Amino acid sequence: MGRKQLWMVIAALIMLNCLTAAFFLSKVNEANGALVNDEAVATIGKKTISRQDWLNELETRYGKDVLKEMVDQKVIEEMAAKYDIEIADEDVEREYRMLQTTYNTFSPKKQANEKKWKEQIRSTLLLEELLTRDVEISNKELKSYYEKNKDLFDVPDAYHLSHIIVKTKAEAVKASKELAHGSSFSALAMEKSIDEFSANEGGDIGFITEEDERYPKLYLQTAKKLKKGKYSKPIKVEQGYALIKLEGKISGETYSFSEVKNQLRRQIALDQMKKPASAATFWDEAKVDWFYGKNKE
Structure with a gap:
C-alpha cells in the first residue's frame, strides 16, 4: 500500500515536470522565423544563448520523456474506452486524500494544481485496472489482506x-x-x-x-x-x-472493506505481476507509431 502511494506521488511529479518541459518545447511552433529563433535568452559577457539553442537542449534532454508521457496517456484513454473501464470519482478522491495525509511534504502550495494531481491519479488507477482486469481474487483473500493491513486505511x-x-x-x-x-x-x-x-x-x-x-x-x-x-x-x-x-x-477517516475492495484486488494482482506496471504493455494493441520507432522506453 505504502509503496503504491509513493509510486503515485513520483508519477505525479514526473508528469508535472514533463508538462513543464512540454510547455517550453511547444514554443518551437511559435518560433516561425530565424529572427525569433535567434532571440537571446541569456548573455554571458559577449556570448549569448539563443532561444533555438535552448529549445534544442530541452528537446535533447526531455523530448523523448515528454512524448512518451503523452503517448502513454492516450494509450490508457484508448484502452479504457475499448474495455469500458471507468474510475469512480470517490476512488480518486480517496487516493488524493491519502496522498495528502500520508506524505507530509505533499503541499497544496507546491503542487501545480489539484486538478492535475487528480488527473494523474485517475490515469494511474485506469492503468492498474487495465492491467488487472482479468485477475480474480477471492473474497476471502481480499478480506484477509484488509484485516492484516487495516491500519493502512485509517486516514488520520x-x-x-x-x-x-x-x-x-x-x-x-x-x-x-x-x-x-x-x-x-x-x-x-x-x-x-x-x-x-x-x-x-x-x-x-x-x-x-x-x-x-x-x-x-x-x-x-x-x-x-x-x-x-x-x-x-x-x-x-x-x-x-x-x-x-x-x-x-x-478530517481523519477509516475506510471500510467495501470502499477499498477494488483497490485491494488491484494491489494484490499487481504484487503478483512479474513486470512493472506500464502503459507500454498496450502499445502494440493501440497500434502506436512514434518518432523513436519500436523503442518503447
Whole structure:
C-alpha cells in the first residue's frame, strides 16, 4: 500500500515536470522565423544563448520523456474506452486524500494544481485496472489482506501548516505585530524565517499528523486550537521562536472493506505481476507509431 502511494506521488511529479518541459518545447511552433529563433535568452559577457539553442537542449534532454508521457496517456484513454473501464470519482478522491495525509511534504502550495494531481491519479488507477482486469481474487483473500493491513486505511487528521521561525522572542513579537497590521504571512516567511527550506515556499510545510516526527509536538497542539487562516502567538522551538498558521485541515477517516475492495484486488494482482506496471504493455494493441520507432522506453 505504502509503496503504491509513493509510486503515485513520483508519477505525479514526473508528469508535472514533463508538462513543464512540454510547455517550453511547444514554443518551437511559435518560433516561425530565424529572427525569433535567434532571440537571446541569456548573455554571458559577449556570448549569448539563443532561444533555438535552448529549445534544442530541452528537446535533447526531455523530448523523448515528454512524448512518451503523452503517448502513454492516450494509450490508457484508448484502452479504457475499448474495455469500458471507468474510475469512480470517490476512488480518486480517496487516493488524493491519502496522498495528502500520508506524505507530509505533499503541499497544496507546491503542487501545480489539484486538478492535475487528480488527473494523474485517475490515469494511474485506469492503468492498474487495465492491467488487472482479468485477475480474480477471492473474497476471502481480499478480506484477509484488509484485516492484516487495516491500519493502512485509517486516514488520520492532517493539518496543513505554514510557519515563520526567528531567533528571538522579540523578533517573533515584531513579526506578529506586522501580521496584525495586515502583512502577508507568506511574504514575512520569505523575508524573515531562518528555516530556508520553508521560507522559499512562503513558510509552507505541508500537512502534518500525529505521527510526524519532523516538527515539535507543540506544532500540532497549537494547530488544533487555531481556526483556518489564523496564526498563533510565538511559541518556543529548538531554533528560536515560531509563528504557526493553519492553512487548512483534513478530517481523519477509516475506510471500510467495501470502499477499498477494488483497490485491494488491484494491489494484490499487481504484487503478483512479474513486470512493472506500464502503459507500454498496450502499445502494440493501440497500434502506436512514434518518432523513436519500436523503442518503447
